Amino acid sequence: MSLTIDSFVGDGTQTQFTLSADPGSPNNVIVQIEANVQLVSAYTISGQTLTFSQAPASGSEIEVRLPAVSLATPISVDTYTGDGTTTTFAISGPPPQTKNNVLCMISGVVQTSESYYVAGSDLVFFTAPANGQAIEIRGSVLGITTPIGIRSYIGDGVTTDFDLLVTPASKNDFLIFLNGVVLLTSGYDISANILLLPSAPVQNSVLEVHYLQDQVPVIGVVADGSVTTPKLADDAVTIAKIASNAVGDEQLTETGVTAGSYSNPTVTVDANGRVLDIASGSVSIFNVKAYGATGDGTTDDYSAIMSAIAAIPASGGMLFFPAGRYRSSGRLTISNRPINVVGAGIAVTEIFWDNAASSGIQISQNDETYFTTVQSMTLASAQPVANQTALEIDFSQSGIDDRDAGIISVSDLMIMPTTEATDGWHTGIHLIDGHGAKVDSITLRGNNAGNSQAQRTVSQHGIHIGGSTRLPVEIIVERVRGFYWHTVVLISSSSSSSPNDRAEGIRIGNCDFVAVGRGVHANINENNASPHFSVYETHVNFYEYGVFFQGTVQTFTSNCLFYQNPNGVQNAAGVYSQRSTPSGGPAANSRDNIITGNTFVKLGQTYDYNAIVIEGDRATIANNIVNSSTTAIWIKKETVSPFASPTSMAITGNVIESSNHGLYLEEANNISIQGTIFNNVLTEIANISSTDVKINNGFKGCLLHNNSDFGAGIVSWSSETYDTDGFHTSGSQITIPAGKGIQLVRVSCQGSSRGNGNGSTGVMILNIKKNGAGNYPGEARYYQSNIPMNVIASAEVQTAVIPVADNDVFECEFGLSSGNFDYRRCWFSIEVIG
DSSP, rough: OEEEEEEOOOOOOOOOOESSSSSGGGGGEEETTTTEEEOOEEEETTTTEEOOOOSEEEEEEOEEEESSSSSSSOOEEEEEESSOOOOOEOOOOOSSSGGGGGGEEETEEEOGGGGGGTTTTEEEEESOOOOOEEEEEEEGGGGGGSSEEEEEEEOSSSSSSOOSSOOOOGGGEEEEETTTTTTTTGEEEEEEEEESSSSOOOOOOOEEEEEEEEEEEOOOOOOOOOOOOGGGGGGGGGGGSSOSSSOGGGOOOTTOOOGGGGGGGTEEEOOOOOEEEEETTTTTEEEGGGGGGEEEEEEEEEEHHHHHHHSOOOEEEEEEOEEEEEEEEOOEEEESSSSEEESSBBEEEEEEEETTTTTTEEEOOOOOOOOEEEEEEEEEEEBBBHHHHHHHEEEOOOOTTTOOOOEEEEEEEEEESTTTTTTTOOEEEEEEEEESOOOEEEEEEOOOSSSSSSGGGGGGGGEOOOEESSSSEEEEEEEEEEESEEEEEEEEEESSTTTOOOEEEEEEEEEEEEEEEEEEEEOOOOSSOOEEEEEESOOOEEEEEEEESSSEEEEEESEEEEOOTTTTOTTTTEEEOOOOOTTSSBBBBEEEEEEEEEEEEEEESSSSEEEEEEOOOEEEEEEEEEEEEEEEEEEEEOOOTOOOOEEEEHHHEEEEEEEEEEEESSSSEEEESSSSSEEEEEEEEEESOEEEEEEESSEEEEEEEESSSSSSSSSSOEEEEEEEEOOBSSOOOOOOOBBBBOOOEEEEEEEEEEEEEEEEEEEEEEEEEEBHHHHHHHHTEEEEEEOOOOOOOEEEOOOEEEEEOOOOOEEEEEOTTTEEEEEEEEEEEEEEEO
């Protein structure tokens, strides 16, 4: 079907124009003045006379598109006004074949077909037209019943020629829109199947070409039987023989490709043409439903899944679980091949087990190059907690290279009980001798029979990283959310008699562990401590330990939040690094700990809770915040033989508030304390037989003075120039305050006097007493006789840097010849050195 176009030129006064045929109704034509399609309300038609309500401007081009045949029924034209919220508008005429057969304008601008869709007799905009905008919907473009095709192009500012993929009988058969503006036929040309524009559309502009789908497609049609074996010989099919336009819309209609179109011995499809299984070359996908699994939540799919596993060749493949809930009565075992176990997503694919004796997925490998992946599904336990593991990956077989073992990726899993109060897993994920494993984006939910540490013994380990005969090394655990486990991440031996389970290079970060007994526990059963454990940017809400290192070296705990659950246990700790004693050997040291930038919070408990506890050697504890604790930082003598004292610790820039003990130093040696702030702390620094403790926590001391005469003897001080920590406890005494960790001080005093001329020359004595005595190591005293009359005598004495203990008392004794002095002045000070 072709269209007729009548063209005119406006002169500024003429309103009536004669058409080449009577269209029968104003609705049956498209009237365009320059780039603007006219609303039906802008003109009338009587017979062959078109009359505008206002004369087109002088020189303006006018085009009228008419149907080539007379229409028995006028085309529907519906007009509306937008209100900013309504998106659905009725089409009064017959429902159009497709949305392409509708012409829709808003405020005179033709809308692209991507801005709306047609549902029955309704046109629905994706975005509501604005309030007050005029909407016009033509139910069928010029009465065309043939489906209208649309091709869209994006301007690049350069291209002027566009391949239409069809050859029209006339360019009148096209409507061409550039950013919603209809182009006049004089504004383009068509040569065969190429649209020619006089200038390139600007960058990112939208060009839409509407055309009748009865146009001749530019394709080649292959006759039945014309393709023979000789024509498919090597090099028989060339690029020239596969033209870019050889496959058109007609070949790719929705029903054009069926199961029969792609049936192949390596492809299994169901009755609807959906792919169930593909096996081709090195890529193999084994869909469990192709082997009889139903995923209906009732049928036991164990045998069907095992059949799919058995079909996977030694070269490996993907075991695919489409959407569904798969019940399994037994453990799914896979061994000795590269494997990728994949579901359709968490909660979309679920495998659950209701057999307490045999549950979960077990993958065992005998080659370090076998890549092992499990992802995108839920693994659920529908039975009371027994000694079962949701996912076990084992690289402990003999012959595997220690450092190359286990290329493992576990991601996007939910591991959970079907009913939290009664069901659950003993272990969520167990990695045995896994090297280079990454565990990412996992949610682990344990049994939640109650909110207490006792209940956290039911589901034991969210993730267990263990060694059997080799090293579990270079393992990353990130974005794991763990709830209701005794320990969310356990790093330990899988066998108590294993001699070589030295885990190293374990990094745990960006995790959330809530209502758990222990967040992370590195329990190393080995004589040589394991290096490099890192816990970072993780939130732990715990009952017993946030992070518990035993026999580890080179540990890093940084930027974490440790929150002890109000229902926690006695002697809990946020971070505890402990020396361990493995069987058959000396203690494994705990050393080289760095604990920085963490926050420790305790709320509601009435029992002991320690934020940071360190045994062993060499640690930096810096820039942490402790809010409420029994002991904020405990440098602890080792609890196992040889009961060594901790040594070489730097404690810097911490903020400690609302605690019984700020720092508790237990037989420690070589400790440096700097820049730590205490607020509402009963004992800031408790020093229990520690040595070489250097405190540079800001200046501490006091300065006392008298500005008027006083009697000879022990001086009572009238004024304080400063007193940083409550040293001046009575009129005459400077006292070492308890709980400040003060060990070394320097004490000074200065006295001045003048003979009054009423006697012979005088004598002046200046003496600093400690605990009432004038004789002690480093003492300070001054004696001068024969002081002339009417001469001011002045002296200053200073002790050496002397050791002190809490509550030691210092006093200044100023002795003068009675009656021979009338001017007496003095000051007294103490300075904390360490």
